[in-house]
Amino acid sequence: MDVRCFGGKQPTDRLTILAIKSDKNEITKMTQMRTDWTRAEIAALFDLPFTELLFQAASVHREYHPPTQVQLCTLLSIKTGGCPEDCGYCSQSVHADSGVEATKLMDVQAVLQRAAQAKDAGSQRFCMGAAWRNPKDRDMPAIVEIVKGVRDMGLETCMTLGMLEPHQAAQLAEAGLDYYNHNIDSSPEYYERVISTRDFQCRLDTLDHVRKAGINVCSGGIVGMGETREDRVGFVHTLATLPQHPESVPVNALVPVKGTVLGNMLADTPLAKIDDIEFVRTVAVARITMPRSMVRLSAGRESMSEATQALCFLAGANSIFTGDKLLTAPNAGDDSDGALFAKLGLTALKGEEPARACKSAVPAE
Secondary structure: OOHHHHOOOOOOOHHHHHHHHHOHHHHHHHHOOOOOOOHHHHHHHHOOOHHHHHHHHHHHHHHHOOOOEEEEEEEEEEEOOOEOOOOOOOOOEOOOOOOOOOOOOOOHHHHHHHHHHHHHOOOOEEEEEEOOOOOOHHHHHHHHHHHHHHHHOOOEEEEEOOOOOHHHHHHHHHHOOOEEEOOOEOOHHHHOOOOOOOOHHHHHHHHHHHHHHOOEEEOOEEEOOOOOHHHHHHHHHHHHOOOOOOOEEEEEEOOOOEOEHHHHHHOOOHHHOOOHHHHHHHHHHHHHHOOOOEEEEOOOHHHOOHHHHHHHHHOOOOEEEEOOEEOOEEOOOHHHHHHHHHHHOOEEOOOOOHHHHHHHHOOOO
């Protein structure tokens, strides 16, 4: 059993280990994470002196995760553009004048070829996104075939296809999908200022369908959209008080794309860009409140300095997207990441993530 299930505290002797393994109630008790955070408590974390916040976040990180290992993930757009949603940050929305052309769903074999390339480049997880409001049932057979094919390569699979109905989540679970990504984007209060074509509860409903189907949840959001710190508190609070924390929490910095609502709004207001220190604070608070989750440093990383990225890793970020592109946005690239990892003494994660390791440690009914 991975001792990270027990807060990183190594049992002192073999008898203790055997006793823990034989007591299902004790395992269940020890693997529970706190889900009763208040907004006031999260706001207090944000308000800590920066060095104290980083110390606390790094300490929590070391209890649950290998401190010098970072998970490498690759993200591929398997169906680009033409989405009917009006998300103000998204270049793939039909409401945006971003120049992104709508495409059909990629051929299964083409997706599998890209997955093989990602594995050869060292990725552990292959994430696939389709610009849909929700998948149609006619799309599901091809999606299922893709999931099975990528898993057969030994890669973890993650899909983001928009909203899901319960029967679609069940199909993905049967195919063996490891993760489903559905970001909450921001706080419940700020959400309606960014998106009007669906409400915040729709996001939570899809996460519930995914969880009930037995698929691991990947859910995070975007900072730097003009929101306040109070909104960032609300964003973290929503995730940290779900009945079960997301196994993956992507933290994105807005990439203001010309032609999108937010891109046009913030293009000439450089001060609207989130401060690097505030971004690191958000990562640190996510790490403290969701100790066992993988916190992914996602979009916007290509414009961050090496020092900012290093602070994010210190604050508990332990997952990144590699490659030159994230859906339609630029990314740092494999060569740049390799050089940064060498400079910081980081290596690619090889083992299983703590949240999943702890799930497998709990005996079945």
